[in-house]
Amino acid sequence: MNNKFRLYTFEEDLEKRLKNPKFKKEWEKSEPDYLLADSLIRARIAKSFSQRTLAKKLKTSQAAVSRIETMSGNPSLSSLKRIAEALNSKLTLKIEPI
Numbered sequence: 671m672n673n674k675f676r677l678y679t680f681e682e683d684l685e686k687r688l689k690n691p692k693f694k695k696e697w698e699k700s701e702p703d704y705l706l707a708d709s710l711i712r713a714r715i716a717k718s719f720s721q722r723t724l725a726k727k728l729k730t731s732q733a734a735v736s737r738i739e740t741m742s743g744n745p746s747l748s749s750l751k752r753i754a755e756a757l758n759s760k761l762t763l764k765i766e767p768i
Contacts, residue, residue, distance in 0.1 A: 703741040706750075711739050713757045727756040 687693045714724055714735075721735040728735070728749075737743030738753075745753070747763075754761035 700741070706745075707739050707741050710753065713759050714739075717757055719757070724753070724756060728752055 684697075688697065714721070719727075720732075721739070722732045725732045725735045734743065738745050750761055
């Protein structure tokens with residue numbers, strides 16, 4: 671059977687899509703949300719916490735933790751501080767010139 675479709679990686683697709691200025695602008699706009707979600711997930715997994723376990727420590731719902739991890743939530747600074755404390759981690763924020 672001859673396959674007419676070429677499979678390609680996420681990185682190849684992203685490289686192609688980033689050539690589109692509109693896509694690139696939106697991609698860059700979402701980067702802080704992605705970095706936050708990624709670091710939260712990594713810290714939670716490093717502690718062997720489920721979303722539910724972290725939520726219990728924060729006295730919130732598993733859905734609230736999920737919203738942050740899927741970048742559909744907008745946590746306050748005080749929430750981020752509580753999350754860092756619950757994960758026995760350091761919260762670091764910075765604003766850099768572009």
